[in-house]
Amino acid sequence: MDVFEYSSQTDGEDASKCPRLKKRKRKVRVQKMVCDRNCGLIAGAVIGAVLAVFGGILMPVGDLLIEKTIKKEVVLEEGTIAFKNWVKTGTEVYRQIWIFDVQNPEEVAVNSSKIKVKQRGPYTYRVRYLAKEIIKQDSETHTVSFNQHKGAIFEPSLSIGTENDTFTILNLAVAAAPHLYPSRFIQLILNAFVKSSKSSMFQKRTVKELLWGYTDPFLNAVPYPISTTVGVFFPYNNTADGVYKVFTGKDNISKVAIIDTYKGKKTFSYWPSYCDMINGTDAASFPPFIEKTRVLQFFSSDICRSMYAVFGAEINLKGIPVYRFILPSMVFASPLQNPDNHCFCTEKTISKNCTLYGVLDIGKCKGGKLNPEIAKTIEGLNPNEEEHSTYLDVEPITGFTLRAAKRLQINMLVKPAKNIEALKNLKQNYIVPILWINETGTLGDKKAEMFRHQVTEKINLLGLVEMISLSVGVVMFITFIISYCTCRSKKVN
Numbered sequence: 001m002d003v004f005e006y007s008s009q010t011d012g013e014d015a016s017k018c019p020r021l022k023k024r025k026r027k028v029r030v031q032k033m034v035c036d037r038n039c040g041l042i043a044g045a046v047i048g049a050v051l052a053v054f055g056g057i058l059m060p061v062g063d064l065l066i067e068k069t070i071k072k073e074v075v076l077e078e079g080t081i082a083f084k085n086w087v088k089t090g091t092e093v094y095r096q097i098w099i100f101d102v103q104n105p106e107e108v109a110v111n112s113s114k115i116k117v118k119q120r121g122p123y124t125y126r127v128r129y130l131a132k133e134i135i136k137q138d139s140e141t142h143t144v145s146f147n148q149h150k151g152a153i154f155e156p157s158l159s160i161g162t163e164n165d166t167f168t169i170l171n172l173a174v175a176a177a178p179h180l181y182p183s184r185f186i187q188l189i190l191n192a193f194v195k196s197s198k199s200s201m202f203q204k205r206t207v208k209e210l211l212w213g214y215t216d217p218f219l220n221a222v223p224y225p226i227s228t229t230v231g232v233f234f235p236y237n238n239t240a241d242g243v244y245k246v247f248t249g250k251d252n253i254s255k256v257a258i259i260d261t262y263k264g265k266k267t268f269s270y271w272p273s274y275c276d277m278i279n280g281t282d283a284a285s286f287p288p289f290i291e292k293t294r295v296l297q298f299f300s301s302d303i304c305r306s307m308y309a310v311f312g313a314e315i316n317l318k319g320i321p322v323y324r325f326i327l328p329s330m331v332f333a334s335p336l337q338n339p340d341n342h343c344f345c346t347e348k349t350i351s352k353n354c355t356l357y358g359v360l361d362i363g364k365c366k367g368g369k370l371n372p373e374i375a376k377t378i379e380g381l382n383p384n385e386e387e388h389s390t391y392l393d394v395e396p397i398t399g400f401t402l403r404a405a406k407r408l409q410i411n412m413l414v415k416p417a418k419n420i421e422a423l424k425n426l427k428q429n430y431i432v433p434i435l436w437i438n439e440t441g442t443l444g445d446k447k448a449e450m451f452r453h454q455v456t457e458k459i460n461l462l463g464l465v466e467m468i469s470l471s472v473g474v475v476m477f478i479t480f481i482i483s484y485c486t487c488r489s490k491k492v493n
Contacts, residue, residue, distance in 0.1 A: 093441035096122035105202035124158035275343035
């Protein structure tokens with residue numbers, strides 16, 4: 001009995017203690033849950049901070065990695081991506097030609113009437129498809145010398161007609177005679193050959209003859225050892241432009257592709273003073289990391305001078321962001337508009353005493369934009385800024401030119417010449433348009449895909465990782481810190 005009573009008493013005490021024990025256990029569990037939650041919030045904030053720091057560090061580190069890779073691959077030496085594409089470009093370059101067909105040759109020659117022309121074209125040729133001929137690579141001066149071989153392949157599918165289409169055009173040899181031989185005595189002699197060859201101010205020629213050369217009957221009649229072949233681009237096929245010597249950029253990436261000498265000289269030997277300088281690259285590429293504020297200088301042997309281009313717009317070319325650089329109007333401005341161009345004015349007649357915009361002496365070279373003043377003696381010219389402007393689309397990180405358009409018009413000055421019968425009835429000077437050229441080159445689809453894969457997509461991916469890491473990290477850090485502070489505040493209350 002005593003034992004029973006003792007046992008009952010013990011059970012009663014345990015029963016009284018049970019609620020307190022359960023409450024204590026619940027409190028322990030709650031505290032453990034609060035601790036786990038706080039620890040989780042702190043851990044989340046730490047992870048967010050690490051991601052944010054990683055994204056922040058990745059930005060300069062990634063930029064340095066890109067810069068290091070680009071500097072290595074744009075150097076013009078064997079084994080680099082730039083050298084492979086520089087020697088033989090994958091860009092298809094087409095030269096479209098529109099010829100000015102003279103509609104009233106007799107009226108002009110006899111009555112000195114306004115010349116009426118009709119523009120016909122395009123006649124399209126594939127050009128610049130031959131690989132560069134590497135002559136010498138100099139590791140001491142960090143230069144490479146090369147020739148750019150020339151060739152032109154007619155593209156019937158991209159042309160309005162055939163190379164045998166006939167036009168009425170200016171007689172180039174007869175028109176040039178008074179310029180080359182201003183002496184009255186010599187002109188009288190030349191006039192005899194002009195008459196005996198039955199040459200006149202205008203002639204009929206095929207596209208092929210006009211562009212690539214024909215035997216001129218007037219020159220062929222001259223009994224002296226002179227060249228008798230005349231053509232706007234003669235000689236062209238099987239010739240080479242050069243020798244160019246350019247910097248490889250191995251020692252200084254800011255000099256890559258910049259021309260050191262052309263045909264062994266640092267000047268062109270055409271223009272006086274600084275206008276004769278050979279500046280910049282050949283426009284196929286430029287030093288990398290191009291900013292919008294940079295002025296791109298380049299040299300064109302087609303018009304025998306250096307030029308420059310300024311930023312015009314951002315363009316997307318086949319999924320690749322590029323900067324479009326355009327030639328500003330001041331490049332071809334008259335000395336009245338741009339005094340720096342005074343040394344390009346070497347012919348007072350053509351430029352009307354250096355007051356016309358956009359004209360270069362054809363005796364030196366050919367090119368420029370068409371001035372409205374020229375059109376006063378010509379009917380049928382329709383200059384259009386959009387169709388006739390020159391531009392370069394340059395990928396700013398690598399400096400590669402991925403698309404370019406070069407437009408120029410070839411004209412010829414014709415003066416009255418009393419001693420040459422074919423020109424004696426002229427009462428004014430004429431700047432006669434012969435043809436205009438639209439030479440364009442665009443990165444091919446295959447090359448564009450390769451460029452996107454090797455350059456654009458990798459840079460975009462790196463930028464995306466940087467932004468995601470930084471953004472997610474900052475959001476996580478702020479969110480978890482705010483949550484932690486909120487929980488702490490509730491616990492205190």
